[in-house]
Amino acid sequence: MEQVLEKFRDEPVTFVKEILGATPDTWQAEALNALAGNPRVAIRSGHGVGKTALESWSILWFLFTRPFCKIPCTAPTQQQIYKILWSEISKWLKRSPLLNELFEWKKTEVRFRGAPERWLAIAKTAARPENMAGFHEEHLLFVLDEASGIDDGIFEAIEGALTTPDAKLLICGNPTRNSGFFKRAFFEDRELYHTQKISSADSGRVSNEYCRRLIKQYGNDSDVVRVRVYGEFPKTEADGLIALELVEAAMSREPVYLGELVIGVDVARFGNDETVIQPRIGNTALLLENYRKADTMTTVGRIVHKVSELMKKFSLNRARINVDDDGVGGGVTDRLREVLHEKNLSVEVHGCHNGGKARDSHYANWATESWFALRDRFVSGEIILPRDDELTAQLSTRKYLLTSSDKLILEDKKTYKKRCGRSPDRADALVLAFAPTAIMTAPPKFTLVQSYWR
Ligand SMILES: Nc1ncnc2c1ncn2[C@@H]1O[C@H](COP(=O)(O)OP(=O)(O)OP(=O)(O)O)[C@@H](O)[C@H]1O
Ligand SMILES: [Mg+2]
Incomplete structure (x- = not known):
């Protein structure tokens, strides 16, 4: 021996x-x-x-x-x-x-x-x-x-x-x-x-198709391709709102299914955009549901099904849904309230307006404030996400700028789409899921000390 x-x-x-x-x-x-x-x-x-x-x-x-x-x-x-x-x-x-x-x-x-x-x-x-x-x-x-x-x-x-x-x-x-x-x-x-x-x-073990797809989707010099294909450390872009390493860290934490149920819904406006239904329990985002080309009634049906299913699964007697209310989303919000009422489900529905007023005057609009609130959760290390390359790319490539009146503003969607060649639907749904929309008296005390309650 x-x-x-x-x-x-x-x-x-x-x-x-x-x-x-x-x-x-x-x-x-x-x-x-x-x-x-x-x-x-x-x-x-x-x-x-x-x-x-x-x-x-x-x-x-x-x-x-x-x-x-x-x-x-x-x-x-x-x-x-x-x-x-x-x-x-x-x-x-x-x-x-x-x-x-x-x-x-x-x-x-x-x-x-x-x-x-x-x-x-x-x-x-x-x-x-x-x-x-x-x-x-x-x-x-x-x-x-x-x-x-x-x-x-x-x-x-x-x-x-x-x-x-x-x-x-x-x-x-x-x-x-x-x-x-x-x-x-x-x-x-x-x-x-x-x-x-x-x-x-x-590496002969990784299909060329995988590498080509990531390069085509995110760009050869993108952080996603650097990390997932080339084995290079990410660049740290000063003007990127959420650094890739923060997203990766959130995707490597253990899920904790504790806290309120909130669902963010980004409703597709154009042919190729996705409608995304993103639930979370407390700080843990659950797997999202995404699909293309469905009418608003189908979307309402899917949301109602999702919220009922999750309330039952996690034994919760109430929930909150934040819907992007601009454009076609408006139809979803109204009908959703009706159906939830008919079903006697205790669910708050919030219609959110990206261009709406921010609570804090440092931000140019509601969307920017909500993205920054989400960023705080990444920085403090409390958010937990399932692994999703597309979500990673969308979160880590959104930029922000300063307006002439010194306010922070999110790069607008049109510019983003042109620069990155896709719509940030999944990231937007996540932002909605974590957006500070609860009525101030409703959440339990511990959420009040979190940084987004400015
Ligand atoms: N030399 C080898 N001969 C046979 N099979 C191999 C060899 N090297 C790796 N594999 C197999 O290839 C698959 C992928 O390898 P592995 O999971 O080790 O990759 P990895 O680099 O750890 O991937 P990830 O980046 O996802 O962590 C596994 O099923 C593994 O058993
Ligand atoms: Mg491995």
Whole structure:
């Protein structure tokens, strides 16, 4: 056995080929060799190039070749660590009868059957620094997936343990955030790391169609394409209202289904625009519903169905709906009130006017004020969104300007459409869902201290 361990100890590529029966891509082989020879390896890339596979191979290789090792692994959400990384480990472990005999895979751990307490890989979410603290072993490998979304506090707890000669760190992810340890690994701290960058456009694992679609939809130089295709950190545009990294952070938080139910509805005005129904519970946006070319009565029907369904699902006895009331939206608002009344549902319907007056005179209109109120929620880190590339692009590309009378104003839709080639319907529906329309006495006290209640 010792000879076997010795054979693979510094040869992870041979291990992957002979024991797991996989053929690493060139960049994966380079990364595996780098991990054998370096204490710290950092990989940034576009979507889908094989980072999580690389991590799972590294974990199995380290387990196989280091007696009594510990491998703490983490990612920003339970979904990323348990459903993605841990199932990837299971996928490869199953391929090797030898590994299956030696190691037991469990939902949050992989243990050596001969010494289950002292020889293991363990999955924890990056919710608290304590989760990653207190590991001090001779053979230690920390694996951080989607590392750009992990807080510096967690990283500091890990860094303190990287003291023994065989303590290693593997951090991989989409470069979603322009700050934090993941960014520093490629810039200020790069002498500490072996670093690699992989573009999805160069990876045989990602379809050309995916890359072409993103480039066509968002532009080659857009932040979405930089991050999702090329593995480049986002640009920080001074005049962009909501930075991409804030949107990415909101999409990597765990949902919390607590609080009021509010639905934002952006009603399509023109042929190709989408009607979007965006619900939220408290600070968590739920999956949106979107469709094209439907009359206002169909839209009313869909909204009523959605609100009844969600009130039942979350056992709520009231809700609020904010409808963009300009143009065709007006017809929706009126009919919606009637139908909800007929059905005896306790739902407030607010007709919202983008060009209407802002409460705070620093903003030129209601839409600008509401977008800034939404931005506050991103900045304070309280908003939680489901992953949606289109929504990401729409939120992170809207700009604002100063009027001649020194008021902030959102770039108008026509200019936006011309510049970006699409309508910001999903982002507008989200803004509506979070717009401060509740009657002042209605919301519970805690919402009154939030920043949009100016
Ligand atoms: N060399 C390989 N041989 C066979 N399958 C591979 C290889 N590399 C990756 N895969 C498979 O390709 C798929 C995508 O890889 P993976 O999930 O690791 O990519 P990723 O870079 O982590 O993606 P994301 O950016 O979405 O996190 C997975 O099913 C994985 O098992
Ligand atoms: Mg991955």
